[in-house]
Amino acid sequence: MGLFDGVAGFGVTFSTMFRKVVTEDYPRVKKVTAPRYHGRHQLNRHPDGLEKCVGCELCAWACPADAIYVEGGDNTDEERYSPGERYGAIYQINYLRCIGCGLCIEACPTRSLTMTNEYELADDDRQDLIYDKERLLAPLLPGMEQPPHPMRLGEDEQDYYVQGPEMARRRDVHDSTSDEIDISGAAR
Ligand code: SF4
Ligand code: SF4
Numbered sequence: 559m560g561l562f563d564g565v566a567g568f569g570v571t572f573s574t575m576f577r578k579v580v581t582e583d584y585p586r587v588k589k590v591t592a593p594r595y596h597g598r599h600q601l602n603r604h605p606d607g608l609e610k611c612v613g614c615e616l617c618a619w620a621c622p623a624d625a626i627y628v629e630g631g632d633n634t635d636e637e638r639y640s641p642g643e644r645y646g647a648i649y650q651i652n653y654l655r656c657i658g659c660g661l662c663i664e665a666c667p668t669r670s671l672t673m674t675n676e677y678e679l680a681d682d683d684r685q686d687l688i689y690d691k692e693r694l695l696a697p698l699l700p701g702m703e704q705p706p707h708p709m710r711l712g713e714d715e716q717d718y719y720v721q722g723p724e725m726a727r728r729r730d731v732h733d734s735t736s737d738e739i740d741i742s743g744a745a746r
Pocket of ligand 2: 610611612613614615616617618628646665666667668669670671
């Protein structure tokens with residue numbers, strides 16, 4: 559062992575002592591994530607408020623951690639939650655299992671399931687970390703209506719999927735330039 563080997567061992571220690579100290583002031587100052595950070599999931603809605611989830615379970619099959627549980631239900635004309643035949647009657651994500659890989663959102667055929675930048679997913683109760691559909695659903699925006707209700711964008715399915723988003727966009731532009739517009743009549 560050389561004369562300076564013992565001192566060399568402290569090289570990292572000494573070089574670190576003179577570096578700028580990084581102190582996170584969390585939770586008072588929350589860190590801004592990268593735009594595509596994989597945080598808490600969200601179940602999205604169509605512009606009239608109906609749910610995009612069709613209960614197909616593809617997200618659950620894609621999940622390597624077995625963190626998603628879905629049970630589909632049948633829509634009826636009297637009780638419609640999504641534009642298709644089926645909707646997600648029960649939807650749960652277990653954040654004790656989720657590893658944030660994003661495979662579920664890649665598998666979703668309707669872009670119902672996406673991930674937000676919200677990263678505060680800690681809790682002292684295991685049960686509270688199983689998020690149900692009500693906690694995962696996107697909030698109702700102005701002009702949206704709480705399901706169940708009929709499809710309200712256009713005259714038929716073609717209108718709903720092709721023209722619906724454009725109608726909603728025009729509505730948003732109109733909303734920002736005037737007080738209010740009622741989409742329910744025009745959209746039926
Ligand atoms: S992000 Fe990955 S681990 Fe989490 S629910 Fe989706 S597929 Fe499963
Ligand atoms: S979130 Fe997407 S993939 Fe999962 S059940 Fe609903 S429609 Fe299917």
